[in-house]
Amino acid sequence: xxxxxxxxxxxxxxxxxxxxxxxxxxxxxxxxxxxxxxxxxxxxxxxxxxxxxxxxxxxxxxxxxxxxxxxxxxxxxxxxxxxxxxxxxxxxxxxxxxxxxxxxxxxxxxxxxx
Amino acid sequence: xxxxxxxxxxxxxxxxxxxxxxxxxxxxxxxxxxxxxxxxxxxxxxxxxxxxxxxxxxxxxxxxxxxxxxxxxxxxxxxxxxxxxxxxxxxxxxxxxxxxxxxxxxxxxxx
Numbered sequence: 001x002x003x004x005x006x007x008x009x010x011x012x013x014x015x016x017x018x019x020x021x022x023x024x025x026x027x028x029x030x031x032x033x034x035x036x037x038x039x040x041x042x043x044x045x046x047x048x049x050x051x052x053x054x055x056x057x058x059x060x061x062x063x064x065x066x067x068x069x070x071x072x073x074x075x076x077x078x079x080x081x082x083x084x085x086x087x088x089x090x091x092x093x094x095x096x097x098x099x100x101x102x103x104x105x106x107x108x109x110x111x112x113x114x
Numbered sequence: 115x116x117x118x119x120x121x122x123x124x125x126x127x128x129x130x131x132x133x134x135x136x137x138x139x140x141x142x143x144x145x146x147x148x149x150x151x152x153x154x155x156x157x158x159x160x161x162x163x164x165x166x167x168x169x170x171x172x173x174x175x176x177x178x179x180x181x182x183x184x185x186x187x188x189x190x191x192x193x194x195x196x197x198x199x200x201x202x203x204x205x206x207x208x209x210x211x212x213x214x215x216x217x218x219x220x221x222x223x224x225x
Contacts, residue, residue, distance in 0.1 A: 035215075040122070042202065042217035043158070058212065090157055102148050102160035103213075 002026055006091050006106035013081040013113045021076040021109050023091030031094040032074035033058075033103065034066060036087040043090065049074055081113045117141065118205050120216035128224050133190040135219050137203030140184070146206040147179055147186045152218065153199045162188060193223045 004025045013019055025032065034046040035058075045058030049068040063085060065077045074093075078085060088110050092103035119138045127133045135149075146165055150158035164170045164177040164186065176189040186205075190197055200218040 040217055042118070043204075043215035045212060048212075102150075102163055103158075105157035105159070108157050 004091055004093055004104050004106035006089075006109050008109060009107065010110050011112070013078075013111065015082060015113060017081050018077065018079050019081065020078075021089055021091070021111075022073070023075065023106055024073045025091075025093040025104070026072065027093060027095070027104065028071070029093035029095050029104070030071070032068065033092040033094070034064075034074070034076045035090045035092065036060065036085075037090060037108075038087050046076065046089075081111075083113045085111065086113045087111060117214035118203055118216040120201075120203055120219045122217060123220040124222050125219055126222045126224060127193050129193060129195060131193050131223075133193045133197065133221055133223070135188040135190075135201050135203075135221065136185060137187065137205075137216055138185045139203075139205045139214070141205070142181070142184065144181075144184075144205045147177070148204040148206075148213070149175075149177060149186075149188045150202040150204060150215075151197075151199045152202055158202055190221075193221075195223050195225050197221060198223045 007022045030051045033048040035043040037043050044060050047066040049055045052071045067075045088108050090108050091106040095101045149162040151161050152158040162177040164179045170177045174191045178187045200220045202218045203216040204213045206213050
């Protein structure tokens with residue numbers, strides 16, 4: 001049982017380049033999330049998908065887009081990468097929203113924008 | 115004011131001691147509270163959840179919630195070097211899909 005799988009694990013981009021971070025879960029969870037983690041800032045929610053077919057903005061959505069491709073997959077796209085987007089990105093899933101259930105996190109993507 | 119505040123630490127305790135980690139939150143409407151452990155370079159993993167005032171115990175871990183004072187704490191009894199990690203507090207507000215995380219407290223357990 002893989003849980004939440006993220007690819008790639010590491011990535012270096014030049015300013016202005018685009019890329020898509022992939023996330024897939026095999027736990028039949030309804031809700032999926034994208035967070036970024038920066039030193040001293042904790043985890044900040046970028047976008048989430050409460051259920052298949054829906055997406056909503058979190059705290060820091062600017063510069064990102066998401067796609068909930070199906071129940072398993074939730075991708076995060078950076079259209080024009082900026083150095084401020086250098087961070088560790090975590091995908092997470094939850095069985096039925098976060099209120100009474102914790103998250104299961106993927107292993108993270110360490111992104112550097114130069 | 116940040117939604118969730120934690121002392122960044124590091125908090126150093128000797129092996130076998132009780133480690134006490136604290137978290138305060140700003141929104142009185144918060145409903146669910148979680149503690150995650152994150153080892154360096156790894157992803158967070160859920161260790162405790164609490165929803166009602168009082169204490170909740172799970173093995174060596176005890177979560178304490180006081181909604182009137184807007185704080186939640188985590189006690190780790192008989193601390194082990196393997197408990198050395200960053201502990202993140204997460205608080206859910208009125209929107210069940212939005213959790214706010216504290217920046218974490220780094221715990222060092224010295225052998």
